[in-house]
Amino acid sequence: MTKVDAKQGGAHRSTGRGGLIFLGTVVVAYAIIMVFFPATGLQALSLAASTSLQLLVPLSLVFAALLLTNLFLKPQKISSLVGSNSGLKGSLLSLLAGILSVGPAYAWYPLLGTVRSHGGGAGQIAVFLYGRAIKPFLLPAMIAYFGWVFTLSITGLVAVGALVLGWLMAELHGRHA
Numbered sequence: 001m002t003k004v005d006a007k008q009g010g011a012h013r014s015t016g017r018g019g020l021i022f023l024g025t026v027v028v029a030y031a032i033i034m035v036f037f038p039a040t041g042l043q044a045l046s047l048a049a050s051t052s053l054q055l056l057v058p059l060s061l062v063f064a065a066l067l068l069t070n071l072f073l074k075p076q077k078i079s080s081l082v083g084s085n086s087g088l089k090g091s092l093l094s095l096l097a098g099i100l101s102v103g104p105a106y107a108w109y110p111l112l113g114t115v116r117s118h119g120g121g122a123g124q125i126a127v128f129l130y131g132r133a134i135k136p137f138l139l140p141a142m143i144a145y146f147g148w149v150f151t152l153s154i155t156g157l158v159a160v161g162a163l164v165l166g167w168l169m170a171e172l173h174g175r176h177a
Helices: 018-036 038-072 075-081 087-100 105-117 122-131 136-146 148-176
Strands: 004-008 011-015
Touching: 018 038, 087 122, 087 148, 105 122, 122 148, 136 148
Parallel strands: none
Antiparallel strands: 004 011
């Protein structure tokens, strides 16, 4: 399998055929199950179709949000908002962005690398990454399991911790830049 290194946002991204291999493996597995266990295969296909339909609207919204973000928020603009001299305003914006961000953290690394290469502050990037620990859609579950006081306390402490960590990172980066 050959891989091509693609330059994107100041970082190298490896592209390959892993996704196609995975898709092919799934198709072959379904085909084998359909041949030897048709009832189970049909049940699995039905469940997969049902799950896909349930995910269609949320995934469409996520892709629309990503499209709009890519169209209107360029790395240079983000860098100007969360640059190394943006202070508390930039840190609070980074915290809000981290809280609202979706997907795995590593998916954000290329964009954050680009922001950093365009003058984004190390402290603000740290705040963004740390702020990802706060997930608004999980707050109702946390309240149900742990109660209001615990949920608000831990959420507030994580937010303050993100800001403190960002300040520390900015100080460390300033000394060792």
